[in-house]
Amino acid sequence: MLLEIRNLHVEVEGKEVLKGLNLNINPGETHAIMGPNGAGKTTLASTIMGNPKYMITDGDILFEGKSILEMTVDERAKFGIFQSFQYPEEIPGVKLRNFLKLAYDTVHPDKKLSVFDFGDLIVKQADKLKIDRSFLDRYINVGFSGGERKKSEILQLNVLNPKLAVLDETDSGLDIDALKIVSDGIKNFANPKVSVLIITHYQRILDHVKPDFVHVFMNGKIVKTGGMEIASELESNGYESLTV
Amino acid sequence: MTSVEYVTPTFYTPFDYTLKDALNLGNVEWRRPFIEKYMDTGFPKWKRLNLSEFFVKPLKPYKGEPFSGSVLYKKSVKSFNDDTFNDMMNRDFNGSHLKFTLMSKAFFNTGFFVEISGEGEFLAKYDLNENPTTVENSLVVVKKGAKATIVREVKGNGKLNVGTTLFLIEKGAKLEFFNILMAPSTPLMVDSNLYILKENADVEVYDIILGGEKVASHHRFELTEHGAKSRLTSAYFENGKERADLQYELIHEAPKTYGKIIGNGVINDESYMVFRGLTNIKREAFDANAEESGYTLVLSPNARADAIPSLRVRNHSVSAKHSASTGSLDDDKLYYMMSRGLSKRMAMQLIVEGMFNPIIDIIPVDDVKRDVKDELSSKI
């Protein structure tokens, strides 16, 4: 198993947000977690990544069978976990290209790519995602539109090539064309060795990516698990229909 | 860490106030401790206000009744023995300059001491025509959870106006203060204000300055406890050869304190305006938020505007900002209004009034509101 979350309880600023969440993900699987606003979706993504703002009060997260709770954020990234952010940060003065090279060299110390080979790699990915090449030489997310930021996140995903991609509301704020490009980017990443966890409010991205499992997430827990049919059900009946 | 601090040079004047003047005013025992210190202190040699000589004018007891409002004010000598009063009077506060705050304490001929619980309004209207030399010494205490509105208006043509007002705003209390100086031909006006804010206290100050010939004004906000919040909005209009040196100081001493200063004004003719914004964030002030901004509209090539901002920050979890700008009348705005049939003069007038209206509109006392409008249009 790639990711195993056991009875996870998490507090944010003294308030319990995750209340005993369980989730198993095998290599090659694509999972979707759907939930209403405020259900704790971002909390889940950030807890897997290890954001120190979120305090785990109980439970465990295992990655390839090992607990990662003691690992810092960068150690988890090196271990093969990737988080795509709903609101990616701006880092003035740091060019996307240089940053990605640095991250790539850190995450893949065994693969020694020259600056030129690396340049080829990111240009190829940028072209696939229809990202203007000039973006590579702009500062990280500075002056990027919402859609451009999301594309930049997917570009980073494909370049860094982790084992587990946790995509937090990657579809929000995208128009139809951009959504298609981003979805293709996710499909491009997916292969039998890696896993994807899509966290979303809406069904539309799932129509493109077609997850193997769909989980309904409410009040800090997964309340229902199934296939794509659940997503359609939620779309027509809303989350309210599930409240007991 | 030490740094070199600039000390304002001082000068003495041969016929300064003495104990004799205090005797005429009464309550000498209470004034006495300040008199000696006053006589030891020189007048500031202010470079930007061009103050290098000074002759005091005769002091007389204040004529007339300047106070009204829904709250009772205490002015009896007995109330001077009040602990809060004594504490506040002895607080380390130099205002625009120590000489003038001491003048207020030692030689005041008017002033008020109000304590507000619940809700209350208080109006002080000083008339310099009747009282050419007005020296005020005032204290406002807004009790826990209370809500106060204070209006101070200084009007007329006098010789000298020196005012010192101290405010203590207790836990959860709210203060709204309208401070209005409009005595255009008065040679010198010196205004010092200290606000001590306790936990979650909330202060909103509107500072309107339409002359004196020379105006020195100082507002100092001490945000001493968690969550204290202060905002000051100033509006000034200067013309002729008027000079004003306005100093606004935010001192953040506690976590999650908030301070905001917005200064807008217009200078014309040969007037000279100095806008000083001081923000001082102490080490203890985690997550403090401070913002100062100033805009001066310069209408004449001979007018001068200086901005002297200063940010001192000793805690790194804060947000501190300052901005200042000066500009001339926006040609596009003028053109737009003129294209609707207004004369250039009218258009200018509208733009200037536009800067004042948001403050004038909320002045809670109708005749004060009218006074300000009249004074402003006569200036334009």
Next chain:
Amino acid sequence: MSEKLSFDGKVNYVVKSKPGLDKKLIEEISFNKDEPVWMRELRLKSLDFFLKRSNPVFGVDISKLDVNEIIPYLKPDAEKSGSWEEVPENIKETFEKLGIPDAERKVLAGVGAQYDSEVVYQHIKDQLSRLGVIFLDMESAVKEYPELVKKYFMRAVPPNDHKFAALHGAIWSGGSFVYVPKDVEVPMPLQAYFMMASPGMGQFEHTLIIVDKGAKLHFIEGCSAPKYSVINLHSGMVEIYVDEGASMKYSTVQNWSKNTYNLNTKRALVEKDATMVWVSGSIGSAKTMLYPTSVLKGKGARAEHMNITYAGNDQHMDTGSKIIHVAPYTSSKVDARSISSDGGWAFYRGLLKVLPTAHHVKSTVECSALMVDDASASDTVPIIEVMNNEADIGHEARIGKIKESQIYYLMSRGISEGDAKALIVRGFMEPIVKQLPLEYAIEFNRLVNMKFTSDLG
């Protein structure tokens, strides 16, 4: 020049130093330099001002600076250098970490002469002389081009400007002189480094640059590797004259060792349609006071000031810029950034003055300060004086910290906390650092990385 380069600093005689700077010492300095009368008189007049003037009433605390301590080093034959053994360990360590070659280490530590530079310099000299550019050390210029030097020397900054300008006028030695003739564009940046002929030079150096009409020059002073000297006062002066339509860029990277008081004066007079650009990076010294100044004298003149200041442990950096708009249609832009960390104190002090004669002026002043931790301090005092209504002036200042969410974002891509902080700080400095020549920028970045124990390249 070559004579000086073969000078290896042996003391021929020792004069017992008397307390206090005096006329006799100044005359002796001037005599030994074989200077013309006007220069000797300028030195003496400066001494007079120095003795009369009081210390500046603002800025860093210099009460512990004893100017008389430098007197022994002013003697013409004084041993200005110590030995390599006397150089503090931390400086040696920094050289090690920066990978500076042995020969250069000794120069930077003030214990060796820059012999190698002669070769490099000779090549550049040939190229320059074909263009008619004069580039030589200040002392030689006084003798070889007396009329030109006399016309400009301490005219932009007169000796009575302030106490340390006066001190400089009295005891200056070394420095560079550059004259770029009309319409000549100097193809490569000139570096003051070439003029560091002997150890201990560059403490009271005078740099005089004249860029004639329509000409163009980039001049670089200093180096980012730490510079150590037994003399704990650096009081240099830079005077620049940018004539009509000319363009001048002056870049400085200052990294004096932490025993140094760095009290510097830099001023440019900018004529009609000319451009002056100051790029200043200050990392070193115990205390610095430095405010490069542009006087925009001619219609349409432009100035741009870019400052980056790093105040680390035990440092008080009082830096800023001064711009005086004298003529109409002049414009200026200030981008000042500072970082304070480990208890350092960064103070930005600026003056923007628009005189009544200067209508249609445009100016923006932007100051940003980054506080890395709570032990540090950051102050910003940008003074603006506008005496004309047709001026468009904007100013913004902000002080803040590194956002936790930025660190988290970078760490989520596998970057360590130290590297993340270093990256953010480097990004903050980037717009200014990128103005520096590549090798300086690289060293600057390495220094930041060292502060955050980051291994970034």
